[in-house]
């Protein structure tokens with residue numbers, strides 16, 4: 001059934017490429033009616049503005065985003081995030097909209113026999129159970145990290161999300177602030193993401209993406225971050241850091257950004273800013289290790305950018 005054939009009152013879950021949804025259908029975690037999203041012209045591909053900005057259709061695949069040379073030149077952090085995400089097979093199918101709206105990877109959420117907050121249950125079983133891959137910034141009742149790599153990168157770029165019902169949602173408005181344990185995003189039940197807009201990049205900015213992974217769990221990263229910076233005359237003129245895998249929503253690392261603003265781009269300043277990356281962290285008993293990973297990823301990103 002296509003979206004246009006549904007009435008707005010019918011409950012249903014959108015299906016784009018189904019790489020996330022199919023697994024939940026198979027396990028019985030998702031059981032309601034499906035609404036297949038069609039690749040309408042305004043929902044696929046990249047549409048460049050005269051000012052160098054770009055609009056990415058929500059049905060555009062992650063592989064297309066990863067492979068586009070113009071996008072990589074203008075928005076290297078977006079391209080690198082897409083290149084580092086999942087596997088070639090998944091990237092080939094997965095869509096940008098589906099990536100942003102994918103559901104939690106928490107093993108309790110994915111288990112059809114376990115109730116959890118995300119499924120209307122009374123509490124978060126991961127909090128008192130196995131939360132080895134969960135948050136290190138404990139912001140709300142659910143302790144699963146947000147799974148979207150693209151959301152973290154888009155946060156670093158101040159992207160705006162267009163839906164069929166609202167325009168210009170920030171990533172924060174799309175995903176919430178992490179305090180609502182009952183949902184992975186703030187989309188309305190029948191609200192479809194149509195496109196994502198990236199403002200034109202800054203002059204001479206550089207950007208990179210890095211992830212820390214577990215060798216035994218090489219799927220979603222333990223920690224990931226996207227950094228943008230403008231270094232002029234050896235000084236950080238602009239720094240933007242956004243990280244995923246650490247909180248119920250992707251986070252801006254504002255203290256680390258502030259620590260570098262206007263400072264010399266040297267190893268000592270970068271090391272001290274990386275220490276600030278964990279400002280406000282509140283790890284769970286099993287997730288303290290993520291703080292060291294985060295500091296390391298941020299330091300590596302900034303050192304490479306400043307080279």
Ligand SMILES: Cc1cc2nc3c(=O)[nH]c(=O)nc-3n(C[C@H](O)[C@H](O)[C@H](O)COP(=O)(O)OP(=O)(O)OC[C@H]3O[C@@H](n4cnc5c(N)ncnc54)[C@H](O)[C@@H]3O)c2cc1C
Nearest residue numbers: 014016017018019020021086094095097098099101149193
């Ligand atoms: C082995 C493996 C590793 C992975 N690693 C990563 C990783 O490192 N980082 C990462 O980010 N992801 C990772 N993924 C997840 C993958 O990126 C997502 O499954 C994929 O992006 C979902 O896109 P889709 O088009 O298949 O969405 P679907 O499965 O079709 O949909 C996913 C959800 O989004 C909703 N949805 C889809 N499109 C829209 C829309 N336009 N508007 C509103 N709602 C919509 C659907 O209703 C559904 O709830 C991994 C997946 C696998 C299998």
